[in-house]
Amino acid sequence: xxxxxxxxxxxxxxxxxxxxxxxxxxxxxxxxxxxxxxxxxxxxxxxxxxxxxxxxxxxxxxxxxxxxxxxxxxxxxxxxxxxxxxxxxxxxxxxxxxxxxxxxxxxxxxxxxxxxxxxxxxxxxxxxxxxxxxxxxxxxxxxxxxxxxxxxxxxxxxxxxxxxxxxxxxxxxxxxxxxxxxxxxxxxxxxxxxxxxxxxxxxxxxxxxxxxxxxxxxxxxxxxxxxxxxxxxxxxxxxxxxxxxx
Numbered sequence: 001x002x003x004x005x006x007x008x009x010x011x012x013x014x015x016x017x018x019x020x021x022x023x024x025x026x027x028x029x030x031x032x033x034x035x036x037x038x039x040x041x042x043x044x045x046x047x048x049x050x051x052x053x054x055x056x057x058x059x060x061x062x063x064x065x066x067x068x069x070x071x072x073x074x075x076x077x078x079x080x081x082x083x084x085x086x087x088x089x090x091x092x093x094x095x096x097x098x099x100x101x102x103x104x105x106x107x108x109x110x111x112x113x114x115x116x117x118x119x120x121x122x123x124x125x126x127x128x129x130x131x132x133x134x135x136x137x138x139x140x141x142x143x144x145x146x147x148x149x150x151x152x153x154x155x156x157x158x159x160x161x162x163x164x165x166x167x168x169x170x171x172x173x174x175x176x177x178x179x180x181x182x183x184x185x186x187x188x189x190x191x192x193x194x195x196x197x198x199x200x201x202x203x204x205x206x207x208x209x210x211x212x213x214x215x216x217x218x219x220x221x222x223x224x225x226x227x228x229x230x231x232x233x234x235x236x237x238x239x240x241x242x243x244x245x246x
Contacts, residue, residue, distance in 0.1 A: 007034040007096055007148075008079030011056075012069035016087035017045040019191065023087055024054045032096035037076055038087075039069035066143065067160040067167035074154060083148040088191035089115075091146060098184045099148050110149025110175050111182035112141035117192035123200050124192060135183045139176030143168035144190040145183075149175060164224035166214050 038051035041064040061069045114132045117124045135141040160167045195203045
């Protein structure tokens with residue numbers, strides 16, 4: 001019988017054919033035994049086909065919702081540790097070893113990585129510095145920081161709440177309540193593409209405003225509809241399966 005991998009990498013993806021190959025290549029270079037699961041929602045660019053060609057396990061989701069995709073991927077996972085990774089985020093060399101070392105301490109429930117963006121922008125580097133401080137002091141981290149935890153802890157939390165937005169914020173809050181979390185270095189490198197359309201400052205201000213609204217009790221679905229990026233995704237959530245390119 002084939003031994004189960006130590007770690008399962010779960011990547012939610014929608015129209016990520018251009019970014020997946022490099023992300024997968026960097027994951028394959030990790031020495032710790034692992035499997036890669038790509039949870040694909042309806043896409044037009046052959047994301048599922050690309051994922052299959054690169055030897056990953058493909059799980060198809062009926063709608064474009066990151067939380068649902070990650071839960072479906074986790075249901076398929078065989079690893080003792082789960083790592084949730086964005087398709088455009090690159091893990092550093094030795095990342096899996098650092099995760100394994102961190103989880104030797106049974107008081108640590110899970111964690112994430114510090115993060116940089118693939119841009120020379122000093123402003124975005126400063127925001128990453130602030131985000132790392134937030135993560136270390138408050139135990140709050142986001143999806144592009146490569147969140148990880150033990151499988152049994154994920155089951156205890158009953159996975160991600162299937163929210164349209166802030167599913168990562170909610171999940172890290174619940175994880176931190178269970179025990180100590182940790183932020184690892186070297187950082188992961190995430191694509192800065194979401195800042196291109198409106199610029200770093202406008203995008204950051206909008207993110208902060210929406211976070212304040214969320215903390216004040218605004219519903220995730222209503223907030224997602226107000227977001228130019230997530231709102232478009234939400235309106236297209238129920239794309240007919242026949243339109244999914246393979």
